[in-house]
Amino acid sequence: MATISEPEIVLYDLACTKGVCFSPVVWRIRLMLNHKRITYRTIFLEFPDIEPTLKALGLVPSETATGSKIKYTVPAIHHTPSNTYIMESVLVAQFLESTYPIPPVPLTSDLGREIETISRGVVGPIFRVSVMPREIGILSVRAQEYFRRTREAQLGHGLEELLLQEEERWNGVEDSMRAVGELMQTHKADGPFVLGARPSYTDFFIAGNLQSARVIDESVFQRIVKYPGYKEVYEACLPYMEKKD
Known part of the structure; x- marks a missing residue:
């Protein structure tokens, strides 16, 4: 398990001049993290820095049903206990729900x-x-x-x-x-x-x-x-x- 000084999740978020989260897709993940009381810290990225930063972490965009690749995007997370990096809100949500099932958050209905x-x-x-x-x-x-x-x-x-x-x-x-x-x-x-x-x-x-x-x-x-x-x-x-x- 991660120590108190090392949050279990590093969350890559979109930067703004207000210094808080404003991305709707990142907020979905923040709400899950906060509801499940998972410890995390945030790294805010400017728009031009998203792709080079996530590329450097080894992340690769997944392919759509048509075979086209989705762009590099936030949210992305680093799960420190397993040293796992994940990108895209749906994939991150699925990972969080399977890794931290209590309290449950139904992903679909x-x-x-x-x-x-x-x-x-x-x-x-x-x-x-x-x-x-x-x-x-x-x-x-x-x-x-x-x-x-x-x-x-x-x-x-x-x-x-x-x-x-x-x-x-x-x-x-x-x-x-x-x-x-x-x-x-x-x-x-x-x-x-x-x-x-x-x-x-x-x-x-x-x-x-x-x-x-x-x-x-x-x-x-x-x-x-x-x-x-x-x-x-x-x-x-x-x-x-x-x-x-």
Whole structure:
């Protein structure tokens, strides 16, 4: 076992000027670590440093079903007792759940899959127009250059142009946002989480996205949590958000 001075996990996270976690996918893993009370320390990486750092650790991106490789990304972890390095949130979550099964965190469920799938189609586009262009405001000058160059190449236009679509996009998802929130409250009689009394990975998926929005821009966060369901899950996960750095 690792000693007290040597955390069991080294977590590679995305750096920002606020000195706290803001990546939604890293937050999913932080929430698992905090819930399971696994000791860890964080190494924050600037956007341009992610690939060279993870390459140097010997990590290799896995292949998708089509054979294309996923890029180097955080979260990545070093499990010090076994000297194991893992990258990508789903693979990290699977490792943590198998290695530290108590308390359990269900990684999937029929309801959870439905919520996550619909959320990616509904909330995902909102994050793209409301959060992405504001994200640059919490990055270092060096990371800003990388972020703007890579994201604008993908978009085919400037980041700020996304904000021109913001109100139209929000107006177009009102009903869908409420519908997803209602799904989150399916088991509210049993507890505040998606499956009732205990958190699942879907709760961490939801809370991680909301915490990301909150760190980047409080107004975007407040706009989302006005819909019933979102705030309830977020607040239920607050005890697992105390360690942010």
